[in-house]
Amino acid sequence: MKSGKHVLICGGGIVGLCCAYSLSREGFAVTVVERNAEGADSCAQGSAGYVSPSHVEPISAPGMVWQGLKWMTSSRSPFYIKPRLNLDLMRWGWLFARYCTPEHRLRAAPVLAQHCLESRKLFVELAEKTGNHFEFRQEGLFNLCKSPETLAKYEKGLAALANAVGVEARILTPQQVADLEPGARMDIAGAVYFPIDAHLSPRKLMPALVALLLREGVRFHWNTHIQGWRSASGRITSLSTSSGDLTADEYVLATGSWAPETIRGLGLRLPMQAGKGYSLTLEQPRFQLKKPMILSERRVAVTPMGTTLRFGGTMEIAGHQDQVRPERVEQIASAAQHYFPDMRTEDFAGVTPWFGYRPVSPDGLPYLGRFTRLSNLTAACGHAMLGVTLAPITGHVVAEVLAGRKPSVDLSLTHPDRFA
Numbered sequence: 184m185k186s187g188k189h190v191l192i193c194g195g196g197i198v199g200l201c202c203a204y205s206l207s208r209e210g211f212a213v214t215v216v217e218r219n220a221e222g223a224d225s226c227a228q229g230s231a232g233y234v235s236p237s238h239v240e241p242i243s244a245p246g247m248v249w250q251g252l253k254w255m256t257s258s259r260s261p262f263y264i265k266p267r268l269n270l271d272l273m274r275w276g277w278l279f280a281r282y283c284t285p286e287h288r289l290r291a292a293p294v295l296a297q298h299c300l301e302s303r304k305l306f307v308e309l310a311e312k313t314g315n316h317f318e319f320r321q322e323g324l325f326n327l328c329k330s331p332e333t334l335a336k337y338e339k340g341l342a343a344l345a346n347a348v349g350v351e352a353r354i355l356t357p358q359q360v361a362d363l364e365p366g367a368r369m370d371i372a373g374a375v376y377f378p379i380d381a382h383l384s385p386r387k388l389m390p391a392l393v394a395l396l397l398r399e400g401v402r403f404h405w406n407t408h409i410q411g412w413r414s415a416s417g418r419i420t421s422l423s424t425s426s427g428d429l430t431a432d433e434y435v436l437a438t439g440s441w442a443p444e445t446i447r448g449l450g451l452r453l454p455m456q457a458g459k460g461y462s463l464t465l466e467q468p469r470f471q472l473k474k475p476m477i478l479s480e481r482r483v484a485v486t487p488m489g490t491t492l493r494f495g496g497t498m499e500i501a502g503h504q505d506q507v508r509p510e511r512v513e514q515i516a517s518a519a520q521h522y523f524p525d526m527r528t529e530d531f532a533g534v535t536p537w538f539g540y541r542p543v544s545p546d547g548l549p550y551l552g553r554f555t556r557l558s559n560l561t562a563a564c565g566h567a568m569l570g571v572t573l574a575p576i577t578g579h580v581v582a583e584v585l586a587g588r589k590p591s592v593d594l595s596l597t598h599p600d601r602f603a
């Protein structure tokens with residue numbers, strides 16, 4: 184049923200596109216405003232493409248403060264915060280440290296699991312609806328562990344937590360891993376296997392979504408930079424852009440890691456840091472996998488995408504800095520050889536590193552819901568490592584909220600004003 188209301192979605196990344204999809208199906212007239220051209224890069228495109236209910240642990244997990252401090256001493260570590268005098272970073276770091284507790288982990292896990300599992304179902308529907316041109320595969324995911332100590336830690340930690348919140352996790356021996364994944368020789372002590380996880384090819388998903396949205400009547404303002412807002416009486420009245428002012432009944436903030444700067448001047452507080460990550464895609468890999476994997480000790484993701492094989496990882500909190508740091512890219516390539524003895528340094532020769540910025544909130548949970556001070560502005564950002572996984576449920580919930588229905592998932596921890 185058409186609501187007749189017009190929604191402007193700020194940002195055309197994976198989250199913005201999924202919001203557009205659900206809102207349009209809900210009967211809203213939808214316009215997406217994106218500063219880049221159609222088909223340009225965005226954070227999802229070079230991602231590992233996991234749809235991963237296994238990620239029930241928020242990034243702000245117990246032990247991360249100590250681990251992060253240790254890793255801060257090396258720009259080669261998987262998680263690196265570049266020390267700098269910046270008030271936003273200091274405030275974010277302080278909040279992040281406050282959330283690295285067992286209590287937060289236990290509170291966040293069922294919420295993340297519920298959102299991820301619901302989102303996975305929506306991906307199944309989307310794949311059916313679009314002919315699955317984006318190669319959605321329900322193959323599960325391995326957390327490969329090089330050492331018995333890591334395997335034991337994962338068994339007691341992530342696997343136990345996942346099983347407790349309804350995401351099945353199995354501990355496998357190296358032989359059991361090899362039986363399930365005969366494509367590659369692996370030097371490991373074992374793995375945690377999450378049968379419910381899935382993966383897809385994000386470079387195929389994004390154009391498939393845009394094509395679907397165009398068919399649904401969604402309008403796009405590409406190459407349009409959001410510059411500011413006008414508001415009155417607790418509502419947004421218009422959006423100032425490089426193509427002039429745009430007006431709507433409702434506005435959705437989906438500008439990813441740029442969300443805090445997008446809303447500058449509105450008096451809202453949305454702590455967020457850009458978590459830069461890299462990926463390397465081998466066009467003709469030496470071997471191909473069926474299932475995606477995480478190289479646990481090195482925090483590197485490996486995903487088969489069609490005939491290509493993608494390696495991705497590292498989290499660098501250093502602002503939006505577009506230069507490539509070779510030492511971080513080398514870490515990804517060296518991790519691959521550590522777990523796959525057949526891989527060679529030259530396999531990565533000539534591969535252009537991709538990078539993108541994850542939108543990272545201090546408690547590792549997205550910002551999802553209406554802002555209290557501006558009643559027609561809704562947040563849909565801050566998904567950190569789970570933006571691809573959670574995009575469909577985020578869109579679904581935004582549509583429910585704007586339609587005035589009760590959200591179908593728990594939003595008690597995702598309020599955008601929780602740090603205000």
Ligand SMILES: Cc1cc2nc3c(=O)[nH]c(=O)nc-3n(C[C@H](O)[C@H](O)[C@H](O)COP(=O)(O)OP(=O)(O)OC[C@H]3O[C@@H](n4cnc5c(N)ncnc54)[C@H](O)[C@@H]3O)c2cc1C
Pocket residue numbers: 193194195196197198199216217218219224225226227228229230231232233234235407408409410437438439440441445458459460461462484495496538539540541542563564565566567568569570571572573
């Ligand atoms: C190496 C790596 C691997 C990853 N792997 C996975 C994975 O396997 N699974 C998973 O679930 N997630 C993964 N992620 C995380 C995921 O990619 C992100 O969480 C997700 O893409 C964020 O999407 P978004 O739409 O919120 O933000 P973005 O993709 O950043 O989109 C925001 C959009 O807003 C636009 N914008 C910003 N400012 C303005 C403005 N002023 N005016 C107009 N437009 C503007 C930008 O141009 C951009 O297109 C990975 C990330 C990285 C870096």
